[in-house]
Structure formats: C-alpha cells, structure tokens
Amino acid sequence: MTSPAAIEVRGVWKRFILRHNRVETLKDRVLAALDPRRRERREWFWALQDVSLEVRQGETLGLIGPNGSGKSTLLRLIARTLFPTRGEIAVRGRVSPMLEVGVGFHLELTGQENVYLNGSLLGLPRREIERLYPSIVAFAELEDFIDVPVKNYSSGMQARLGFAVAAHLNPDVLVIDEGLSVGDEAFQRKCQERMAAFRAEGKTIMFVSHNLRAVAALCDRVCLLVRGRVVAVGTPSEVIPRYEALSAAARRGVAERILGPELGPRRRRLAGERQADPAARAP
Amino acid sequence: MLTDLWRYRDLVASLVATELKVKYRGSALGFLWSLLSPLALIVIYTVAFRYIARIEIDRFSLFLVSGILPWAFFANSATSSTQSLMTNASLLKKVYFPRAIIPASTVLFQFVQLVLALAVFLPFVLAIRGAVPWSLALYPVVLTLQVVFVVGVALALSVLTVVFRDLRHLTEVGLTMLFWLTPIVYPLSMVPDTLRTLFALNPMTAFVSAYQEIAYWGRVPPAGAFAAMAAWAATSLAAGGLIFQWRAPSLVEDL
Numbered sequence: 001m002t003s004p005a006a007i008e009v010r011g012v013w014k015r016f017i018l019r020h021n022r023v024e025t026l027k028d029r030v031l032a033a034l035d036p037r038r039r040e041r042r043e044w045f046w047a048l049q050d051v052s053l054e055v056r057q058g059e060t061l062g063l064i065g066p067n068g069s070g071k072s073t074l075l076r077l078i079a080r081t082l083f084p085t086r087g088e089i090a091v092r093g094r095v096s097p098m099l100e101v102g103v104g105f106h107l108e109l110t111g112q113e114n115v116y117l118n119g120s121l122l123g124l125p126r127r128e129i130e131r132l133y134p135s136i137v138a139f140a141e142l143e144d145f146i147d148v149p150v151k152n153y154s155s156g157m158q159a160r161l162g163f164a165v166a167a168h169l170n171p172d173v174l175v176i177d178e179g180l181s182v183g184d185e186a187f188q189r190k191c192q193e194r195m196a197a198f199r200a201e202g203k204t205i206m207f208v209s210h211n212l213r214a215v216a217a218l219c220d221r222v223c224l225l226v227r228g229r230v231v232a233v234g235t236p237s238e239v240i241p242r243y244e245a246l247s248a249a250a251r252r253g254v255a256e257r258i259l260g261p262e263l264g265p266r267r268r269r270l271a272g273e274r275q276a277d278p279a280a281r282a283p
Numbered sequence: 284m285l286t287d288l289w290r291y292r293d294l295v296a297s298l299v300a301t302e303l304k305v306k307y308r309g310s311a312l313g314f315l316w317s318l319l320s321p322l323a324l325i326v327i328y329t330v331a332f333r334y335i336a337r338i339e340i341d342r343f344s345l346f347l348v349s350g351i352l353p354w355a356f357f358a359n360s361a362t363s364s365t366q367s368l369m370t371n372a373s374l375l376k377k378v379y380f381p382r383a384i385i386p387a388s389t390v391l392f393q394f395v396q397l398v399l400a401l402a403v404f405l406p407f408v409l410a411i412r413g414a415v416p417w418s419l420a421l422y423p424v425v426l427t428l429q430v431v432f433v434v435g436v437a438l439a440l441s442v443l444t445v446v447f448r449d450l451r452h453l454t455e456v457g458l459t460m461l462f463w464l465t466p467i468v469y470p471l472s473m474v475p476d477t478l479r480t481l482f483a484l485n486p487m488t489a490f491v492s493a494y495q496e497i498a499y500w501g502r503v504p505p506a507g508a509f510a511a512m513a514a515w516a517a518t519s520l521a522a523g524g525l526i527f528q529w530r531a532p533s534l535v536e537d538l
Contacts, residue, residue, distance in 0.1 A: 016536060017536070024446070024448050025447055025449035026447045026449050026453070027449055080379035081375070081377065081378065081535055082536070083533075095379075106301055106305065108304075108308065109301060113301070116297060117297045117298075120294040121294060121378050121380065122378065123291070123380070124293075125293055126293045
C-alpha cells in the first residue's frame with residue numbers, strides 16, 4: 001500500500017469552450033464585427049470539476065461512469081493531448097496512449113511501413129522497432145499481409161496491427177479506453193492475456209470501460225465519475241453497486257438525491273461581462 | 284522545443300519518409316514529376332521575359348533557376364504548412380508528441396524536394412556556366428538561414444490557419460503577389476526607385492538576391508546581406524515560435 005504513485009491527479013479542472021455559431025474565418029470575423037447577429041456565442045463547459053485521484057505503481061484502476069462524465073477527458077489529460085485548465089497531473093514513466101487502437105495508420109502505406117510509423121508516433125526509437133518488429137507481426141498474425149497497403153486490410157486486421165504495436169511499447173503506464181473490443185473472440189482472449197501479463201509485470205493500468213464485469217474482474221480499485229466529478233473511489237465491490245444504484249436512480253429521475261450538491265454549474269453562458277468562475281471556489 | 288524535436292527525430296524522419304512514399308508511390312518517374320512545375324515555369328518565364336519582354340540579361344534561364352528554386356521551397360512550405368495541422372488532426376488528438384513536429388516535418392519534406400531539384404539542376408548550371416564559381420561554397424550558409432526563416436513562417440501559418448481557416452486562401456493570394464515583389468524573373472537593378480521600398484520590405488528579396496549573387500553572378504554577397512538574412516531568420520523563428528507556443532496548448536480543442 002506504500003508503493004509510490006504512478007499517476008497523481010491533483011485538483012484538476014478542465015473547461016471546454018463550446019462555441020455556438022462558430023467564427024473560424026477572417027471573413028466571418030469581419031462580418032461579425034459589422035453584424036452582431038453573426039457573433040459567436042460562447043459557453044463554458046466544465047468537463048472535469050476538482051478531480052483528485054492517485055493510482056499507485058502496479059495498480060489497475062477502473063474508471064466508470066455514464067456517458068459524458070469526463071472519463072475520456074481525464075485519460076486524454078493523462079496522455080497529455082489535453083492540458084488541465086487548473087490543477088496538476090504528474091505521471092511517472094512512459095505512458096502508452098492506447099486511447100484508440102490504430103490511430104495514425106496511413107492507408108496508402110503497407111503494414112510494415114505502418115508499424116514503423118506507428119511505433120515512432122508512440123515514441124519508440126527506430127532501433128527498438130526493428131528489434132520488436134518480428135514479434136509485433138507475429139502477435140498481429142499478419143505475416144502474409146504485411147507487405148499489402150493497409151487500405152486493403154479488413155477493420156479487424158487494422159485493429160489487430162494497432163493493438164500489436166501498442167502492446168509492444170513496454171510502457172510503464174497503460175491507458176486503455178475500451179481498447180479491448182477489437183478483433184474476433186480468439187484475438188480478444190489474446191489481448192486480455194496480454195493485459196493480465198502487464199498486470200503480472202507490475203505495470204500501472206488505467207482502464208475505462210462500460211463492461212462492469214470486466215472492470216470487476218481486472219481492477220484493484222474503481223473510480224466513479226459523474227458529471228465531471230469523482231463520486232466514489234474504492235474496491236470494485238464498493239463502487240460498482242453505487243454506480244448501479246445511480247443508474248437506476250437516473251432512470252427514475254432522482255439521481256440528484258444520491259449525488260448531493262453540485263460544485264457549480266457545469267455550463268454557463270459567456271455574456272459581455274466576466275462571469276464568476278466556479279473553480280475560484282476550489283481550495 | 285528544440286531538445287524535444289531532437290528526441291523525436293525518428294518521428295520526424297518517419298513522417299517525412301511517409302510523405303515522400305505516399306507522394307511518389309505508383310509513379311515510375313517518381314520525384315521527377317515534382318521537377319515538372321519549376322521546369323514549366325522556367326520555360327514559360329524564359330519565353331515571356333527573354334524573348335517577348337526582352338529583359339537584357341545574359342544566360343536568362345540560369346538567372347531564373349538560381350532564384351526560382353529557393354522561392355519554390357519557400358512558397359510550397361508556406362502553402363502546405365497552412366494545411367499541415369488540419370490534415371493530421373486525428374493524430375494530434377490521440378497521441379502526444381511535440382506539436383511543432385508537424386510543421387517542422389512539412390518544411391523538411393519541402394527541403395528534401397529542394398535538394399533533389401538542386402541535384403538535378405546543378406549539372407545544367409555547370410553546363411551553361413562552364414565552371415563552378417567558388418562563391419557557390421556559400422550556398423549552404425544561405426540555405427541554412429533560409430530554412431530557419433521558412434520554419435518560422437511555417438510555425439506561424441500552421442497554427443493561425445487553425446484559428447482562421449481562410450488563411451490558406453489568403454496565403455495563396457499573398458504568395459502570388461509576393462512572387463512579383465521578389466526579383467526572380469528580373470534583376471533588382473531593373474526595379475524603379477518608387478517600388479524599391481516594397482522590395483526591401485520583402486524578406487524573400489534578401490534571400491533570392493543572395494542566391495543570385497553566389498550562383499549567377501559568382502560574387503560574394505556583402506556582409507550587410509548576411510546580416511539582413513540573419514535578422515529575417517531570427518525574427519521569423521522568434522515570432523513563429525511564440526505564436527506557435529501561444530496556440531499549442533489549446534490547439535487540439537480548436538481542431
């Protein structure tokens with residue numbers, strides 16, 4: 001229980017700006033100056049509100065919550081493709097961004113060329129890719145198609161190749177967003193074995209899924225996010241029933257009773273004057 | 284930013300290699316196609332300006348080549364950098380890597396094209412000139428300064444086009460105007476005094492004039508010319524870098 005934190009999320013707020021009637025050309029900017037009706041309407045949207053979370057080294061943490069609760073935003077902050085509006089995130093070690101398998105494949109290139117491109121995108125040096133290449137191809141079971149342009153692959157083949165590259169990254173921290181739903185039955189089993197092997201090697205895993213049975217089976221701890229806030233953190237047997245109760249309450253329209261008071265409104269219209277910032281109330 | 288770029292050099296190399304492969308795959312003549320457009324321009328301008336407008340300048344096509352290749356490097360880098368972040372939006376949203384890698388690899392791709400074009404045109408230059416002017420030894424110096432200048436322009440244009448999508452069209456129009464404000468098809472000495480200020484305000488005038496000095500006239504440009512190029516390069520890189528860093532954190536949200 002005293003192992004150091006691999007991921008530390010401290011008081012993180014993430015604000016997106018919703019831009020209605022978006023002005024995105026110089027021409028529109030000029031027209032908006034002449035005609036107020038063409039002006040862009042902006043709204044704040046707090047995707048995450050005061051989220052604090054610690055994932056210890058070697059721990060597998062499941063992230064659950066309804067759609068739009070901020071799970072993917074949190075993963076993207078950890079993978080550093082987004083920056084927090086407030087607060088801090090510290091990650092020790094190399095993060096594998098398994099946010100979406102097969103990102104960055106170039107359809108015109110062959111499987112082999114894509115392995116090299118994808119590997120270097122994920123931060124692997126070229127020599128390292130050369131060393132891992134045979135094992136990546138074998139894992140993807142694509143030996144006979146590796147010289148074919150990826151545009152001629154089936155979607156299952158693409159997903160297998162993407163997972164194979166990501167699985168060979170040897171990261172310290174694995175971030176998985178529903179990443180295990182690729183390929184056929186046999187390949188899925190292989191992926192889950194791979195994940196179990198990662199766990200056995202003491203890697204830190206952060207796992208987002210709506211499959212509560214998989215979460216219960218794979219995770220040491222579970223964090224429940226609702227409307228951008230951490231509602232509960234604990235063992236799967238503590239947190240999963242709370243989520244189920246919340247879902248049931250939401251169906252009856254009485255979720256508020258369980259959630260308690262909100263930290264602040266999630267959306268606010270931005271008019272001319274500056275609005276109070278809900279994050280200003282954060283400690 | 285520079286150390287980050289160095290750490291990700293394999294990624295830069297992969298991105299440039301990818302662009303080269305995608306561009307030239309399936310065409311037997313490969314990169315020779317990319318020479319077609321400068322070649323066509325050289326023929327057209329030679330006919331129009333040497334034989335119709337009768338510009339009095341010896342070995343006109345040599346004069347043209349020495350200015351038009353570096354111009355094409357600049358113009359193609361500027362145009363393609365405006366699209367670079369948008370075409371790579373899915374990558375930028377999903378994977379972290381230093382964002383400047385995208386415009387940097389765009390410039391590097393155009394740089395490779397320039398070097399290939401130089402390799403093809405050099406024998407032609409030698410054939411016309413008959414000898415290598417030793418001033419050509421300064422070519423890498425001028426080229427380095429120009430690359431720095433172009434990187435700055437590409438950094439700025441790439442992020443600004445994300446905010447203002449029509450910047451791409453403005454860039455194309457601007458480049459057409461800038462082309463005629465650069466002494467490429469006529470020597471600077473032919474430009475009337477009333478227009479000289481406009482030419483002097485155009486950074487590409489400094490670079491193209493220097494290329495013409497070392498490759499066409501066979502002279503060493505004055506120290507002032509190098510100072511001017513270095514100043515343009517430093518200003519461009521500083522401004523481009525600042526603009527890029529200012530927009531980079533929210534880049535993904537704007538894409």
